Amino acid sequence: MSLIELKIPDVGTDTEVEVIEVLIQIGDVVELEQTLLVLETDKASIELPATAAGKIENIKVKVGDKVSEGVIVATLLSQTNTEPTPDIPAAVEPEEQIEIPAEPNPEVKPAVEIAPEIILEPSNSGSVVHASPGVRYFARELGVNIAQITLGSGRKGRIIKDDVKAFIKSELTKKSSETNSGTGIPAIPAVDFSKFGEIKSEPLNKIKRLTGKNLTCNWLNMPMVTQHEEADITEMEVFRKSYNAEQGANKELKITPLVFIIKALLAAMKDYPQFNSSLAADGNNLIYKQYFNIGIAVDTPNGLVVPVIKNADQKSLLELNNSMRVLSEKARKGKLMPTDMQGGCLTISSLGGIGGTAFTPIVNAPEVAILGVTRASMKPIWNGSEFIPKLMLPLDLTYDHRVIDGADGVRFVVAIAKYLADIRRLLL
Numbered sequence: 001m002s003l004i005e006l007k008i009p010d011v012g013t014d015t016e017v018e019v020i021e022v023l024i025q026i027g028d029v030v031e032l033e034q035t036l037l038v039l040e041t042d043k044a045s046i047e048l049p050a051t052a053a054g055k056i057e058n059i060k061v062k063v064g065d066k067v068s069e070g071v072i073v074a075t076l077l078s079q080t081n082t083e084p085t086p087d088i089p090a091a092v093e094p095e096e097q098i099e100i101p102a103e104p105n106p107e108v109k110p111a112v113e114i115a116p117e118i119i120l121e122p123s124n125s126g127s128v129v130h131a132s133p134g135v136r137y138f139a140r141e142l143g144v145n146i147a148q149i150t151l152g153s154g155r156k157g158r159i160i161k162d163d164v165k166a167f168i169k170s171e172l173t174k175k176s177s178e179t180n181s182g183t184g185i186p187a188i189p190a191v192d193f194s195k196f197g198e199i200k201s202e203p204l205n206k207i208k209r210l211t212g213k214n215l216t217c218n219w220l221n222m223p224m225v226t227q228h229e230e231a232d233i234t235e236m237e238v239f240r241k242s243y244n245a246e247q248g249a250n251k252e253l254k255i256t257p258l259v260f261i262i263k264a265l266l267a268a269m270k271d272y273p274q275f276n277s278s279l280a281a282d283g284n285n286l287i288y289k290q291y292f293n294i295g296i297a298v299d300t301p302n303g304l305v306v307p308v309i310k311n312a313d314q315k316s317l318l319e320l321n322n323s324m325r326v327l328s329e330k331a332r333k334g335k336l337m338p339t340d341m342q343g344g345c346l347t348i349s350s351l352g353g354i355g356g357t358a359f360t361p362i363v364n365a366p367e368v369a370i371l372g373v374t375r376a377s378m379k380p381i382w383n384g385s386e387f388i389p390k391l392m393l394p395l396d397l398t399y400d401h402r403v404i405d406g407a408d409g410v411r412f413v414v415a416i417a418k419y420l421a422d423i424r425r426l427l428l
């Protein structure tokens with residue numbers, strides 16, 4: 001055991017330097033190179049490392065003292081009889097430019113490894129941040145950008161470790177009060193509507209709450225693009241109406257445009273198999289489905305549900321019509337089983353019976369696209385020499401842009417429109 005005097009080394013200045021932080025107390029056990037003091041010159045902050053390991057017996061300086069080379073700052077009781085390491089350079093934190101101590105001893109690690117890399121970080125207000133390398137290191141380890149701490153509680157506004165801790169604490173508190181659902185997105189502020197007039201509050205039913213959750217999840221997780229197109233269904237409607245007229249009063253046998261749209265969608269999915277796929281959960285693989293199940297969004301008194309027509313590609317127009325009728329009736333009576341709503345490959349959301357000219361449906365993930373349909377209307381279409389009245393059906397295809405490129409998106413919806421424009425193609 002030996003008593004070692006820890007002294008101010010040559011810190012590269014002839015004038016006295018000021019002690020601005022004392023980081024040890026009597027009785028502390030310090031390690032070799034541990035920062036003991038922070039000194040400040042006109043141009044730089046200097047961390048003074050311990051030149052030996054041991055227990056601090058005495059401290060001879062205090063904050064505000066002016067010291068110069070050779071001044072004893074502390075005495076230390078070393079466990080070994082070795083002499084103090086003479087060459088550990090003080091870690092210099094320059095305030096105007098980075099200075100690496102001249103010719104550092106290659107055998108000896110700098111007191112704080114990151115000291116030479118330290119760049120002065122301007123604070124939010126544009127002024128220079130005052131913090132020792134040790135504190136900067138501490139902040140970095142915890143992922144804190146020290147420039148965000150506007151004022152330190154150390155001398156002359158210096159940032160100390162406690163400031164970093166307080167900053168983290170306040171950020172965490174702020175985050176939990178500013179965000180909801182863990183998305184990092186600010187919550188919509190609560191408003192007391194009764195301040196503005198009479199109100200009535202009703203709880204959302206289970207379907208609405210579930211749909212809302214799923215739609216939010218899909219909206220936030222998927223980069224979606226909606227492509228619009230119009231299909232000329234003039235001839236298709238002539239056929240459909242004459243077919244329905246043949247059925248007389250038998251409503252069950254009547255068909256709506258939707259069955260043709262399902263058929264056209266299936267044909268396009270066979271042409272473009274990427275539309276019958278799902279991204280694997282890890283986002284690295286595309287799973288191509290070899291079956292064709294089509295989800296149909298159904299508007300019910302309790303909210304939106306999506307029953308699935310299984311193996312739709314194996315069904316005739318009339319069979320599709322029947323499946324749709326059965327499923328939508330079940331949906332409206334609230335009698336769908338979970339299995340009725342599982343296994344969809346693509347979904348159709350048809351608002352054509354209600355109206356609308358276009359909309360941007362949200363993909364029913366993990367499907368990669370959804371086809372929206374609104375009301376067909378007569379339009380003058382230029383045939384090269386004259387305008388011809390045509391019944392045009394608006395189609396709105398929303399797709400997952402991680403899986404579907406824009407060009408394929410438009411090819412797909414154009415293919416659907418082509419099949420609808422000439423339904424004989426569906427037989428090919």
Ligand code: CAO
Binds near residue numbers: 255258351352375393
């Ligand atoms: N253009 C013009 N007329 C249309 C049409 C269109 N695109 N689509 C349907 N029609 C007509 C039908 O032909 C029918 O008229 P007729 O009896 O004279 O033939 C009438 O509108 C009513 O059709 P419908 O809506 O009852 O039947 P459908 O097969 O077209 O749709 C269903 C069935 C279950 C999809 C529909 O009833 C429904 O619930 N749609 C709402 C879906 C929804 O809410 N989507 C929003 C989800 S958010 O993305």
